[in-house]
Amino acid sequence: MKPPCLERARLADGRLVDLALDACGTTVVDLREAAESGPATGSEEAWTFDGWVGAGRRLEPGGSVDLGGRLVLPPFVNGHVHLDKTFVGSRWQPYRGGPTVSERVAVERELRNEVDVPVAHRALALAEALIGQGTGVARTHVDVDPDVRLDHLEAVLALRESLGGRLDLQVVAFPQSGVLTSPGVAELLDEAVLQGADVVGGLDPHEFDGDAERHLDAVFAIAERRSVPVDLHLHELGRHGERALELLADRTEAHGMQGLVTVSHAYGLGTLSAESLRRVGERLARADVRVMTNGPAGPMPPVLLLRSLGVTVFSGTDNVRDAWWPYGDGDMLTVARTVAYQSGFRRDEELEVALDLVTDAAAHALALDGYGIAPGRPADLVILEASCAAEAVAAPARRTVVRSGTPLTAATTPLTPAPRAGSIRPQNHLTSSRS
Missing domain, CATH: 3.20.20.140 (Metal-dependent hydrolases)
Incomplete structure (x- = not known):
């Protein structure tokens, strides 16, 4: 059975690759040049991108997802x-x-x-x-x-x-x-x-x-x-x-x-x-x-x-x-x-x-060891609805965060919860600056 694969991923350097994962679907084992025209898969279980994200699950052996040229970055x-x-x-x-x-x-x-x-x-x-x-x-x-x-x-x-x-x-x-x-x-x-x-x-x-x-x-x-x-x-x-x-x-x-x-x-x-x-x-x-x-x-x-x-x-x-x-x-x-x-x-x-x-x-x-998308590294990814690095920077894009091969839902802790009475006494607004 074929290893799980994230197909047609666009890397920041412009390459279009298939990301082959290990049998558990958690680690990148290979990067192969991909075809622009479409996935060359034949996998036993082919997911749509939205279906895979919605399921929020790792790919199993034989499973694949066509990323369709979406930009894929490390965290x-x-x-x-x-x-x-x-x-x-x-x-x-x-x-x-x-x-x-x-x-x-x-x-x-x-x-x-x-x-x-x-x-x-x-x-x-x-x-x-x-x-x-x-x-x-x-x-x-x-x-x-x-x-x-x-x-x-x-x-x-x-x-x-x-x-x-x-x-x-x-x-x-x-x-x-x-x-x-x-x-x-x-x-x-x-x-x-x-x-x-x-x-x-x-x-x-x-x-x-x-x-x-x-x-x-x-x-x-x-x-x-x-x-x-x-x-x-x-x-x-x-x-x-x-x-x-x-x-x-x-x-x-x-x-x-x-x-x-x-x-x-x-x-x-x-x-x-x-x-x-x-x-x-x-x-x-x-x-x-x-x-x-x-x-x-x-x-x-x-x-x-x-x-x-x-x-x-x-x-x-x-x-x-x-x-x-x-x-x-x-x-x-x-x-x-x-x-x-x-x-x-x-x-x-x-x-x-x-x-x-x-x-x-x-x-x-920051002297990080093992950073990036490469064989032997965890399938920790950020997938963006953008065709290239420049587009991702220029305009906000929908993103999917993947950790160890699993798509995550949005952050569970809101940035602005409901006000708590007495948490902070309101003060007058003045000009802003940074630390």
């Missing part, structure tokens, strides 16, 4: 999210932040005391939304500060365990309130890594902590002592942003951490002169410092130029409906589209780059 990779901050799973919270990072940190501290839905519940609600939209791996930054200490970390680590591999989490111990300006945070970051955080974070070493060299020394000391990567939030513009990137590259090489350091946001790269930008970009490439962007409404890293210089650029959602940002549903295709829009992408090859930022480039940045 999305969300390279930057804040699961512990989100209000998803709670009632709507009007944005009330301020113009500076320090003011927004203060507002967030107030809101922590007003939300009666636990971090664990809200983080789970957002995690379920990510899963339902096709994300398979996410790097989540988790606040570590003198107020919450390691409470948020413990909640997210427990969540990671409970998800059972449905969503693989890399956890960053993130000093949202600073390192030098918050006594004891360096020690908390170190303890966070000992308890299970995978990455140590940092934040605006000049403008928040006031001493870039000491800030980076503290962060890299933990990274070297505990053998973990670094992921630094950098919102600083102008000379501060430029200098922070130079110092980050210096520390990366000095500690032998090439390929293990990420700068998230790096807004300052969007404010440099052409000459300075090329110089800093080449410096980041030599040190193999990766750059994360979510396509913000303001200065942002020039994606195509950085990639041309050899810098790994990737994307994440960043904040999803929290004290920092009222928008978002966790959809990585929306992130790809936003980055493309903000970057002025129009040509197919540019839109393909945007999709790469939330798939292969993000997997490379």
